[in-house]
Amino acid sequence: MTTDVRVLRQAEWDLWCDALIRAFGGVDEPPEERRLWGELTELDRSLGAWDDDTCVGTAGAFGFRLTVPGGASVPAAGITMVSVAATHRRRGVLTSMMRRQLDDIRSWGEPLAVLTASEPAIYGRFGYGAATFQVSAEIDTSRVRLSVPAGTDDVRLRYAEPAAVLDACEAVYARLVPGRPGMLARRPGWERFGLLDPESHREGASPLQCVVAEQKGAVTGYARFRIKPEWGVAGPDGRVTLADLAALDPATDAALWRFLFGIDLTTTLVTRGRPVDDAWQYMVSDIRRCRPRLRDALFVRPVDVGAALEARTYQAPVDVVFDVEDAFCPWNTGRWRLTGDPKGASCARTADAAELSLSVRELGAAYLGGVSLTALAAAGRVRELRQGALAEASTAFGSAVAPWLPHGF
Numbered sequence: 001m002t003t004d005v006r007v008l009r010q011a012e013w014d015l016w017c018d019a020l021i022r023a024f025g026g027v028d029e030p031p032e033e034r035r036l037w038g039e040l041t042e043l044d045r046s047l048g049a050w051d052d053d054t055c056v057g058t059a060g061a062f063g064f065r066l067t068v069p070g071g072a073s074v075p076a077a078g079i080t081m082v083s084v085a086a087t088h089r090r091r092g093v094l095t096s097m098m099r100r101q102l103d104d105i106r107s108w109g110e111p112l113a114v115l116t117a118s119e120p121a122i123y124g125r126f127g128y129g130a131a132t133f134q135v136s137a138e139i140d141t142s143r144v145r146l147s148v149p150a151g152t153d154d155v156r157l158r159y160a161e162p163a164a165v166l167d168a169c170e171a172v173y174a175r176l177v178p179g180r181p182g183m184l185a186r187r188p189g190w191e192r193f194g195l196l197d198p199e200s201h202r203e204g205a206s207p208l209q210c211v212v213a214e215q216k217g218a219v220t221g222y223a224r225f226r227i228k229p230e231w232g233v234a235g236p237d238g239r240v241t242l243a244d245l246a247a248l249d250p251a252t253d254a255a256l257w258r259f260l261f262g263i264d265l266t267t268t269l270v271t272r273g274r275p276v277d278d279a280w281q282y283m284v285s286d287i288r289r290c291r292p293r294l295r296d297a298l299f300v301r302p303v304d305v306g307a308a309l310e311a312r313t314y315q316a317p318v319d320v321v322f323d324v325e326d327a328f329c330p331w332n333t334g335r336w337r338l339t340g341d342p343k344g345a346s347c348a349r350t351a352d353a354a355e356l357s358l359s360v361r362e363l364g365a366a367y368l369g370g371v372s373l374t375a376l377a378a379a380g381r382v383r384e385l386r387q388g389a390l391a392e393a394s395t396a397f398g399s400a401v402a403p404w405l406p407h408g409f
Ligand SMILES: CC(=O)SCCNC(=O)CCNC(=O)[C@H](O)C(C)(C)COP(=O)(O)OP(=O)(O)OC[C@H]1O[C@@H](n2cnc3c(N)ncnc32)[C@H](O)[C@@H]1OP(=O)(O)O
Pocket: 023, 024, 079, 080, 081, 082, 083, 084, 085, 088, 089, 090, 091, 092, 093, 094, 095, 096, 115, 116, 117, 118, 119, 121, 122, 125
C-alpha cells in the first residue's frame, strides 16, 4: 500500500477534519469548536496522508513560541491533530508523517517540536520526551483548610461575564508567559478556547462562571469554573470544577483559591492540569484529602540540538560534552559541547571526548528543567562518562519554577 503525504489544501479541510474526528472515536466537536480549530489551523503547516482520494492520516504543526528556562521565547512547532484511519493503522503512515514533519520543521529553522500525547507510548520513538507534568486533584473542601499569606484580604473579587473580561484575563495570561518554562505565547484567537462552553462539555454543571481579582483597580487574576449542585443525605454536596486560574502575585492566587474552597453548598473542588508546584498545595491542612494525581503533559523534541541548547540559559555554570544519539533525525547525532550559565549559552559540535551520553529523547525530557538528568541516569537512560559531569549538568538544567503548559492544543 502506498499513501501520499502532502500539505493540506483548503478544499480538503472538511475531509481531513472528518478523518481526524473519526480516528478519535467519531464524536464531533460542537460547531463553534470545530470552527475555531478551522480558523487556528495553519494549513500550510498541516499534512494529510491520502489513499487515492480518501484521507487516511492527519497531522498539524502550529507555529508557537515556547518559554524556555531563562525566559526566552523560542520558536517551537506545536504538533497536533495527529491521526491515522483504523483501516490503515500499523502500516507506517504515522511514521511517514513524522518523517516529513520533522524535515519540514528543520527547514523552517525551528529548533523545537512539542506536543501533548493521547497515549504517552507513541512518540518516544520519534525523539519526544515527556518534559512537563501536571497535577489533578479532587479536594474535600469540607475537611481541608487553607492558610493564606499576608495581603490576601487586600484582593477584591467580583463576578464577571467571562466574555466581558476576556481581554483583561488574556493580559494577565500574557504577563505570566515569560515567567514559566513550558508556557506558550498565545496568538490572537487562542484565548477564545477559554470561553467555549457548549452544554455537552458541562456534564450537568452550570455554564462557565468567572471571578476576577483586582488590586488597586487593576485586574491581577481570574478563575473560570463550573458548579454542579448535588444533594447528599446529609445535605448539600456540590462540586466546583476549575477550568482555568491565573494570578500575577501570591495574594491574588491565595484569594482565588480561598474563594474556590469556600463556595456555599459545595464540598468538592476538582482541578485538572495544574502545575506541580502550585502554591495551594502548601496552603492546605491535609494534602491527602486533596487526592493529587500526576500526569505527563508537554513532550519536547529538540529538532536542532545545538540551537535548542543555546536558546535557554542554565541556572549554574556548565561545561559538558554530550554524546547525543538521534536515529530519527541523524543530523543531531554526535558530540556537542554545551557551555552555559544564567546569562547565556553556546553549544557547538566538538571532537572532544564525550562526558554524558544520552538520546535526544532524554535531552527533550530534561530541556525545560522539570525532569532531572540525575533521575534519568538512575533509570539507565543517561550515562555518565566523566565523573561529576552528571551532577554539573543536572544542576544547570534545573528550573526554579516548574515548567507547565496550562492548556492542550
Ligand atoms: C499530538 C497528537 O495529536 S496525539 C494524537 C494521536 N492520535 C490518536 O491517538 C488517534 C488514534 N490513533 C491513531 O490515529 C493511530 O493509531 C496512531 C496515529 C497513534 C498511530 O498511527 P500508525 O500509522 O498506526 O503508526 P505507525 O504504523 O507509523 O507506527 C509506528 C510505530 O509506532 C507504534 N505505535 C503506533 N501507535 C502506537 C500506540 N498507540 N502505542 C504504542 N505504540 C504505537 C507502532 O507499533 C510502530 O512501532 P514499530 O516501528 O516498532 O513497528
